[in-house]
Amino acid sequence: MITFLKRYSATAIGAGAVLAAVSVAGVYISKETVSSLLASTAQQRVQGFVTYLEETNGAVEALLTGISRDPELESEIRAVALASGLTNFTVFDLSGEPQFALKSEAHAWLLRERPGGINGLEKLAASAVERPGDWSEAVRSGTGESLVISPVEREGTRQGFVSIAPDMTGVEENLAKTVGLAVAGLIGALVTGAGVPSLIYMRRKWRIEQADERIQFLANHDTLTKLLNRKRIEEDAGRILATCRATRERLAVWAVDIKGLGDINKTVNQAGGDELLRTVADRLMRIIDRNDLVARTGADDFMIVQRNLRGLNDVEALARRIRQEIETPVTIEGVELTPQLCMGVALVPEHGRTIGELFQNAELAVLVHKSSKQGDFVLFEPSMDEEATRRRMIERRMREALEHEQFELFYQPIVRASDQTILGFESLIRLPDGQGGYIPPSVFIPIAEARGHIKAIGDWVLREATRQIALWPEELFISVNLSAVQFRDGDLVSIVRGALKAAGIAGHRLEIEVVESLLLDRSDAILKQLQQLKTLGVSIAMDDFGTGYSSLGYLWRFPFDKLKIDQSFMIAFEQGEPNIRHIIGTIVNLGHHMKLKVVTEGIETAAQAKMLMEIGCDQLQGYLFGKPVAAERVAAELLTRLSHRVDRSPLLELEATASLPLASNA
Secondary structure, rough: OHHHHHHHHHHHHHHHHHHHHHHOOOOOHHHHHHHHHHHHHHHHHHHHHHHHHHHHOOHHHHHHHHHHOOHHHHHHHHHHHHHHHHHEEEEOOOOOOOEOOOOOOOOOOOEEEOOEEEEEOOOOOOOHHHOOOOOEEEEEEOOOEEEEEEEEEEEEEEEEEEEEEEOEEEEEHHEEEHHHHHHHHHHHHHHHHHHHHHHHHHHHHHHHHHHHHHHHHHHHHHOOOOOOOHHHHHHHHHHHHHHHHHHHEEEEEEEEEOOOHHHHHHHHHHHHHHHHHHHHHHHHHHOOOOOEEEEEOOEEEEEEEEEEOHHHHHHHHHHHHHHHOOOOOOOOEEEEOOOOOOEEEEEEEOOOOOOOOHHHHHHHHHHHHHHOOOOOOOOOOOHHHHHHHHHHHHHHHHHHHHHOOEEEEEEEEEEEEHHEEEEHHEEEEEEEEOOOOEEOOOHHHHHHHHHHHHHHHHHHHHHHHHHHHHOOOOOOOOEEEEOHHHOOOOHHHHHHHHHHHHHOOOOHHEEEEEEEEOOOOOOOHHHHHHHHHHHHEEEEEEEEEOOOOOHHHHHHHOOOOEEOOOOOHHHHHHHOOOOOOHHHHHHHHHHHOOEEEEEOOOOOOHHHHHHHOOOOEEEEEEOOOOOOOEHHHHHHHHHHOOOOOOOHHHHHHHHHHOOOOOOOOO
């Protein structure tokens, strides 16, 4: 646009000077000469505008595809048209169809070929569309308006056509006055030719510079926090890394993650979560050195490039400052929040030679910090890369298993302690490794939780477990373990209801197991969903009781039907730990006083079963009664004895059935 304005200014000055010089010389100018000069002026205006369209990147494309996509460009095109002295213009595509007009009135002046000349129908004539080369034609519409039609080309390729109406109002009168006033006309022409376009040029230049600054900012910064974005920090860090090889400057690349931002957004809504991100960003900017870099690289992720390291002590000092400054309460939407961070660090040159490698290693370290939850930060180690490769393989296998329903459920019996009658089964998920074995749940479940697959897996378990128990006698129940993630979206009750309906079983045949840690956060939301599950007839069990917080408040507040004593108590019993029998007896009595059934896991010996039966434990589960096995291996003989007392001989048969090779234990 700037090039065009300069060209237009020079043209205007030249035309005024010629006319003034003719007047001074006293030369008679005929009407035909005046008309020729007017046509020349119109052609110059049109040609300048066409040149602008051809040289401005994206102008014609924007007009042809919808100018509303780029309001800044529309503003600029309109300003150039006015500066060129145009009253209107219309852009046509390569087929001659009109696509954009500066004004909204009907296109009565558009061209079509017919006997007797050209008149106004809304499409360019075929002869104009098919006419080769770079041409320009001046015509008059039916209303007497002067028009110039010209193709628009870029680098020899035709982009479309433009029909332009130059504003010739007063040009003839101004020309006559210029001829009559001589020197005064010359001065006026110089002032008009040089001054007005210069003002237009300066104003447009200022607006373009402002727009360019805005575009540059958006291209290099995060709009929410005003920090650098990932692209810009990678570019800047890459330049720093290139120089530090020569200067031997040491760097640290940090990956910083805000824990639980999704839950925070649900607590204080999205706007509150954005405010927390801005607060964290402001605090980070106050902490880092002025030569350091900091960027927001994800929804809850930040990157820091720490410069001029003297040693690991500088990294530890920055970690302490970050925690002291950022992990302090902030009140948002009336709620007091304390940001919690996970941080991973990769060092230069020890942990990478390219910025991409360093960023990746820092992000691996922060993943380890998320899972370990120990220390202020985690420093990258080469073994983490191997672990990351293994995790990616497991995640890929999980996605395949979900897509093709390749997970498997194994079933472990739960028996009545008094007579060892089988009451039901606990369903335990297994992931085939594709090579004849299984990936243990202790390995793939944490990865599924971290990568967002656990909800889909949990929903599948509910559907499959209820489908399977529907095929077995009605006296049996099925127990399913739930993850905290399944409670997060508030749709668990509808999912359970749908699974029961699809399987055609009553709610009392399903038992839900939850762990104590689930109840620590968002307890009101969890309580509401558990109460709704109770209305379906579903039984609720607290799993692994005695290993966590074991708060008595959970027992009276939440609608539990059963306590499951963790298998670690049986290990302690076998090791001869003192008072274990009394501790288990206390838990059993507590459960009974609360009108809860009590089941103990991990029973492997007859002595353990006898002790638990003596202290009044209600139900038992463990290898003594059967290892987890696939549904097809639950023996028909076992199912026929479900409602009968099981003597020692059937127990031995069950134990033998369950002793077939398994990949892992529950």
